[in-house]
Amino acid sequence: MKKSNQHKKDISRLHKDKLGMNIPEDFFSKSKEDILNKVLKQDKPKQSIFWLRTTIAYPIAASIILLFAITIWMKNNNQKINNQITNTEYFNTMNPDFFDSDFLISSLMVPDKDIDNYLDYYLINKVVIEAELSEQQLENIFINSLFVEDSLVDDYLNKNLIENIVI
Amino acid sequence: MKEEVVLIKKLKNPKLKNEAFRDLLDLYQERLYWHIRKIVITHDNANDVMQETFIRIFKGINNFEEKSSLHTWMYRIAYNESLRFLERNKIKTSVSIEQDNNSYIKNLTQDSFFNGNELQLKLNEIISNLSNKQQRVFQMKYFDDLSFHEISDLLKISENTLKSAYYSAVKTIEEKILAEC
Numbered sequence: 001m002k003k004s005n006q007h008k009k010d011i012s013r014l015h016k017d018k019l020g021m022n023i024p025e026d027f028f029s030k031s032k033e034d035i036l037n038k039v040l041k042q043d044k045p046k047q048s049i050f051w052l053r054t055t056i057a058y059p060i061a062a063s064i065i066l067l068f069a070i071t072i073w074m075k076n077n078n079q080k081i082n083n084q085i086t087n088t089e090y091f092n093t094m095n096p097d098f099f100d101s102d103f104l105i106s107s108l109m110v111p112d113k114d115i116d117n118y119l120d121y122y123l124i125n126k127v128v129i130e131a132e133l134s135e136q137q138l139e140n141i142f143i144n145s146l147f148v149e150d151s152l153v154d155d156y157l158n159k160n161l162i163e164n165i166v167i
Numbered sequence: 168m169k170e171e172v173v174l175i176k177k178l179k180n181p182k183l184k185n186e187a188f189r190d191l192l193d194l195y196q197e198r199l200y201w202h203i204r205k206i207v208i209t210h211d212n213a214n215d216v217m218q219e220t221f222i223r224i225f226k227g228i229n230n231f232e233e234k235s236s237l238h239t240w241m242y243r244i245a246y247n248e249s250l251r252f253l254e255r256n257k258i259k260t261s262v263s264i265e266q267d268n269n270s271y272i273k274n275l276t277q278d279s280f281f282n283g284n285e286l287q288l289k290l291n292e293i294i295s296n297l298s299n300k301q302q303r304v305f306q307m308k309y310f311d312d313l314s315f316h317e318i319s320d321l322l323k324i325s326e327n328t329l330k331s332a333y334y335s336a337v338k339t340i341e342e343k344i345l346a347e348c
Contacts, residue, residue, distance in 0.1 A: 014310060015201050019291055020283015023210060028200070032192045035218055039225045040185065 171237050178228045188225055195238070196221070198311065199245045205306045206249040208271065210280035216252045220245045239320050242313070246321060271295035286347075293343045301336040304329050309337075 015021045024030075174194075177187035199220060204213035223244050231240055275281050275291055283291065294302055303322060307313045315333075319326045 011198060011201055011310070011312070015204070018287065018310070019205075020281055020287035021204060021210075022280045022282060023200075024280070027214075028197055031200075031214060031217070032189075032196060035192060035196075035221045036185075036189065038218065039188065039222055042222065042226075 175228075175231070175233065175237055179231075184228075191224070192221065195241055199241060202242060202307070202311050203245050203249050205310065206246070207252055208274045209278040211278075212252065212256075216248050217245070219252075220248045223248065235320050236317070239317050242311075242317070243321050289347055290340070290344070293340050297336050297339065298332075300324070301332050301339075304333045305336040305340070308333050 012023065174187055174190060177183040178191065180187075196217070200213060200217045203216045203220065204210065207213050207216055220241075224241055227244070231237070235243075272288070272292055272295065275283075276288070294305065297305065300322075304318060307318045307321070308315070313321070315326045315329050318324075318329050322329070324332075
């Protein structure tokens, strides 16, 4: 080390004497500390945050996803069960009051115009069908009566004719 | 040589690296500083480049294949780092890497850590007028005290060519100094 220090003195003096180049006082010891600080700062292993370590982060992420999936699955499953109960209850509790109340509540939501249209359509159909039916019934009665009357007339004529002939 | 081998082993050992690096700084910091200073001229620039050089040495020591001496390897890093600095500086200031005489003297005299007399300024001027190869060889041989073998390893130029360039540079400097006197 002595030899090295001697060399240091020589080289700095040589540059000062021959080239006129100087350095600040105590420059090399200060510079050495600067370099060591920089180097050791860069050499420090980066402290990773506990939660960001891959060995911990991945299992945590997987657990969260699993919990999330289970929650959604359970929610959907409960909805199906509820729907089934509702349908069963619906059929079990089917009664006029239920329908009436339901119908009334639903009808409140339907515009008046639609109800009028529906009623018009319904009434017209009903009137036309009933009219047609009644007309057909009258025709049948008439035809039947004709047949009946004809047969009666025939019977009557045959009877009377036979009686007349016999008599 | 044996000391250098021990130092390299310590530097490559993670447990001993920091302590070994302190020893490395004690041994080579000043020599590398002056080697850099003559290329980048001003003290502030030399300080910056020297710090970058040692950071590179610290980071790259595990990749040091020991094909050359540690000494030569570090000089090469310092030399390359200095040229890289001049390259960056060239982009900023449009000054050639092979600085012309005017810019060399201008940079030198503007540096607050230059207080040379007339003769010293003249020597700087004469050196700056040498060819790039002559400048490097003369500075490395005369001021940095490197052997021709080490300079050859560093600059990848044959020893004979270096010797020729060096003696030619010495002759030119002597002639010009004598002419001034």
